[in-house]
Amino acid sequence: MDITFAQYAWFAPLFPLAAFAILTAMGRGLGRAGAWVATAASLLSFLLSLLIAIERLGGTAEDYTGRIEWLRAGSIMLHAGYEVTNLTSLMLVIVTFVALLVNLYSIGYMKDDERISVFFGYVALFTASMLGLVLADNLLTLYICWELVGVCSFLLIGFWFRKPEARAAAKKAFIVTRIGDLGLLLAILLLYWNMPNHALDFTSLYNVFHSQSDTLSASLTTLIALLIFLGAVGKSGQFPLHVWLPDAMEGPTPISALIHAATMVAAGVYLVVRTFDIFEASQAALAAVAIVGAFTAIFAAVIGLAQNDIKRVLAYSTVSQLGYMMLALGAGSTAAATFHLFTHAFFKALLFLAAGSVIHAIHTQDIREMGGLGRRMKITAWTFGIGALALSGIPPFSGFWSKDAVLAAALDESPWLFAVGVVAAFFTALYMARLFFLVFFGAPRGDAKAYAHAKKSPAVMTVPLVILAVLALLAGFVETPWNEWLGSWLSGEEEEGGINGLVVIASVGASLLGLYLGWLFYGRRSSSGNPAAEKASGLRRILERKFYVDELYELAFVRPLAALGRGLDAFDRVVVDGAVRLAGRSVQAAGKLNTRLLNGQIQAYALCALLGAVLLILAIAGRRFW
């Protein structure tokens, strides 16, 4: 089959990059038109991605790699390149599609912000870096883009930098994810030293780790896999580095949808999928991935139960769902993980954008001050409901199919993992029911004036919601137990279908139970009941404090580090600074001497030259005669 569009895949990141350049250069001059420039760029990228994906749907298209030698210095050779496979083309479509919708939505959401062109510039830069990350054909290129998306995330979380919380959250996100990035960097360095020919591209990784040859020792392989996973843990908000993701909700809501729900946080999962050959070579690493994923899934779901900020609930939900993906990876199923990533991108983006629509209408994020909004914002309520059902895993919504696939993979691996997954599914349904009923049902509890002013969001905001809702409903059918199309397409192998009754019954049962209990607590009572009446039991307090992880970090790391920092600072000021000042002073003194010599007298210049010549000759030639 001909490869037409895949060779031009590198244009996909170029469009948003160009938009970023234009917006940065012309910035304020463009004003609101800038938003359309960015949107048009993301539309172009989306169309190109769609063409590439359609081309690959033909089924037999070969993987396409384009590469240039970027730099060669001695034996050091660095490549930059891109690779189009079925997986990357799927990711391209997800990223560009969500980016397009978020761009569109932001035109409405951000219209009153005076730095709107800066915002769209950052979003365009993020889109470009994320596409670069997806397309990268080697770990180094991937790492560069990986850091770039981190920078964009930092910039966008702190977009409203006048809010101290936003500044703190941006800083936290940057520092916490850097811990993971360091792991990834170490892994890349280890690979660079140990791989034949210093190759870092995924094809070579596949060849080395798939052939079972002993190029790398087993312990080294495990170490590398764990370090890569550390990077994924940081980026994808897995325990114990999950703490930044809920705080990141200080950023504008469309950003939460794009970066902190659908795309960037999924980069960790994507990274593990890309380097899965390394993980497959190490049972220990796979087990670590599975355990961390399962624990995160249930841990974050439980915390989500007790949060009162609409976006933080969704953030913990994201952490939990990413845990599911990791769980699937640990159980050895990249197909299930990718599938869940795919459906999650749609319904979680939908939930965030719908939440943004609510926040846009009543200017608060506290669900205790909401209620009864369903009557005022019909489209938002309906689409949010669809997203919630999809997330809870109710058939036939997309989340059901993908969660089913994840749980089936977990059951194959170990009943314990499966049990944890099912319990987490129960909590998922419960917190979503709580959220939905508190926000949209019952009587308004907050500021009556705000409620009266709550109006429907404009069409640029609701149209993306509707599109995403349709996808949240339908996207699951690409892979059902009867027709594992996505999995076979991704792996290129025919996979046998088969339905596991236990999995379906357990997961649907758990979800339905969760929804029912949610309705019982919050839906039925909500006309009279006040959620503030929820008893502040000890358990609740723990949940509200998110298991005290932040406090633990404060005690265990921040304070000792701060003390160490003060010590180092003193050392720095006295010893290091002293040395630097000494060097600086001596250079300055040399400069002064030089200025004195350059007094404008050409006789002095000539004398200086003559003395120099004599000294030079004496020193160089003379040393032979001593």
Place this chain on the structure above:
Amino acid sequence: MQALQTLTWNDTWYLAPEIVLAAFTIALALLDLSLPRRIDRDIIGWGAVLGLVTAGVFVGWHIHDLGAWEKAGESPFRNLLDGSYRVDDFGNLLKLVFLGASALIVLASLGTVKKEEVPIKGEFYYLVLPAVLGAMVMASSGDLITLFIGMELLGIASYILVGVRKSSGLSGEAAFKYVVTGGTASAFVLYGMSFLYGATGSTRLSGIAQSIGDAVEGSKALVYVAFFLMIVGFALKLALAPFHAWAPDVYQGAPTPVTSFLGVVAKAAAFAMLYRLFVNTALYAYADTAQVREDLFLALAVLAAAAMIVGVAGALRQQNAKRLLALSGVANAGILLVPLTLDITSFHSSLFSEFIYYLLAYVFMNVGAFAVLTVVSRETGSEELSGFAGLYHRAPWTAAAMTALICSLAGLPVTGGFFGKLFILFGTVQTKQYWLAAILLFTTVVSYYLYFSFIRQMFMRSGDTERQTKVPMATGLVVWICAIASVALGVLPKPILEWVDGLFSVSLDFLSR
């Protein structure tokens, strides 16, 4: 004594670039005389650009021809006039650099040179051509005498160019100082050359190469004296420390385009001559000369180190942008000298690519920075660093381009300056000259401070006026060519290195005759 071989009709084709320049000089001089006074002399400037480009096209043609010969198994060079003039890839590459840089400089000066300052604008434009011709002769010589003639042609044309702002006292002083220093340098070089002739009995570089082994055996002192005198002369020409004192004065007094020419083309030409002298004479071909060679290259390395240190240290306290760039040029000359000084016995073949790559980066960053300086000084009437204050608000695009150029000067990634320094650094480490590597690193770090004083002024200080700066089109074009080229060199260092490596080979260009 051989019979003199005269120029044949065939040879003129190989001399086409030189002939074009000479013809254009004469034609433009006549045009300047015959044009009525009221016609703006910018037309002569455009003529000069045309001449430089035409000559460049011929050089490109020769490069292509030489490549074809090499493929066909012929030797890829031509000896003219019994070997006193040679057309080879080394010369051609440098000629391209001279011509390109000069074309950019003349282009940048179009529209920025004021008639009140330079009453003889016509001369100003067409005198660049003989200067470049001189540089080209230096790059292509196979004989001490030809070398010297090229050097004098370049020198005398540039003495006039420095003094072209007739009404300015600074300009006159600069021209005087340049004449005295340049004359001294020529004297040193000529004195050294005569000793070399005396020791080896030949002025032809190939002849010297054949008999230098015997000469060292016969009278080592004579060879030492010859080379040391020449080194001192070139150090003066190149403004290496401690022979650099004239440079800030001359650079400051000269019109900015001429400063740019002195800093880029004149320096590159001197380097071309150094390479011819030190590599072509095959100093390293004999066991007898090992000691002399070691000493001479050590002397050059010491000069390079001194230039790097003194240039950077001296620039730290400069408030005048031109003097600052002059001293930065001293440091850069030191860096450019480093590849030549690296141990030639264990010849690492990338020596010349390192040099030419950094030379290219240096050409672009310097020509670009001087072009920006022209714009700024024309607007604010001052060449002080403070003239850059608030440039970002007055001319954001120019400030952006200047930032790219400054990054290249400072050697920050991803620019040509960064990779240039990096390659040279690799070279020093490969040949185990760790002390040179350390000095290169140290001075680079210190130089960040002085280059960022530009950035600080442009972005963090506010100027006296918010009025938009007018950038003449030709100057703006040059600024952008230079800025983009500086970045492009950093993004794609490989194609350029490969191209140079593919063209140049030590054995063919320097040793074959």
